[in-house]
Amino acid sequence: MLLAIIPKVNMKVGGGYLHFRKKPLSLFFIVFVCASIVVWNWEKTPHLTTLLPPHDQALHLFPVKREHAEDEAEQGLGLVPPSPSTITSTNSNYFQDEYPKASHHENTTPLLEKSLSEGKERADTVKQQLITPVTSQRTESTVTDTPITTVETQACNFGKGKWIPADNRPLYSGFDCKQWLSGMWACRLTQRTDFGYEKLKWQPKECKMDDFNRVEFLKRMQDKTLAFVGDSLGRQQFQSLMCMVTGGKDMPDVEDVGKEYGLVKAHGSSRPDGWAFRFTITNTTILYYWSASLCDIEPVDPTSETTNYAMHLDRPPAFLKHFLDRIDVLVLNTGHHWNRGKLNANRWVMYVGGKPNTNRRIADIGGAKNFTIHSVVRWVNSELPMHPGLKVFLRSISPRHFFNGEWNTGGTCDSTTPGSLEVVQDKSSDPIAAGAVKGTDVKLLDVTGLSLVREEGHISRYSIRAAPGMQDCLHWCLPGVPDTWNELLFAQI
Incomplete structure (x- = not known):
């Protein structure tokens, strides 16, 4: 380009003019001098290249607005920002909890998305889709401190929003999820005829929340364990997630690994203290452990069959102490077992x-519950530095909707509209x-407000046997x- 311009320029020398076209030696000399100056300056300023755009990027005179830069970063990490009347009642219903059978099934067909149910010949392809993309992303998405801090400090209230109709709900069929779902909670198997409660989707006002995707969930949870520790409402959340991840279908490649966590039926017991299942395709484990009060409970006299049980309000469940190092995502909950009737029936004595x-303040049921919740949160928060990959959530209480009485005095929840x-x-x-959770690194999974407006979603008077009796306005239809x-949990993992 320089040679194309210079011949057209005349330079006055010694009162005359030199034409470059007629003076090739002079031209060569000037080009040589200019090139030497450029090279000398380049060597003196080696960082000059950093001021220039890459060869494949256009030079913009004004900054480009990156509206989705944070979304891209969150997708790369597999992270998103974490995030009406006060529920303080200490009463609870006494419904007998029906536990699901943790046995292997027979004559089942694998399913993990439509692409996973089209035949065994596609197994390798599906496995590659699930595992390969994650291998490069497992750069401690929950271990890296800086990205987590940056993302989670952004204001995001998942509990504020509204329910909207959605054609893509429910996420699984209440008829089909028999391997994971207790029959008494599958309202499709009862005499209930209105199912509008299945067709509502929660839409946060200030946050973007993608629809649940079971393949993506297993990708995020590859080689990880998610544990629910809590009461029967925690078990409902556990069974719900098992149905969501499997699409409500039987899956022969889901392994019962309860023995690894001591979740076996003890001698004289009618059921184990929980269940653990592993999705072998991504080595993802989902487990539930029953701890209605979130504190350690042990017999005062192990040799006596009629012994009282010490309810150690300042100790976490022994299960957590034993297995916390094997858990990557922990969801805690408690609430409705904190009443005198439950404590007396279980022979629990506060320690x-x-x-x-x-302490008289702690002797009060409300004070004891408050003390215990703060105690277990402080304990698990103190453990986080030793478990940098662990994410812990305290799920807020699930509201009850008894109208015109309590569970044992004719209380009902017959509404079919929210x-x-x-x-x-x-x-x-x-x-x-x-x-x-305030002031700790334990996150609040806030479900109380959004559940409070859903009074029509409870089991109510419906049952498999259609026998009249007390209404269940505590547990939810699934x-x-x-x-x-x-x-909400998926959005915050």
């Missing part, structure tokens, strides 16, 4: 500091849970509201 409690479909408040409707709890 603090290894001896019977004498209340207000919108939650506008910023604060959680469970101040105890919100207060317990598919139903607990599926949304898992969608």
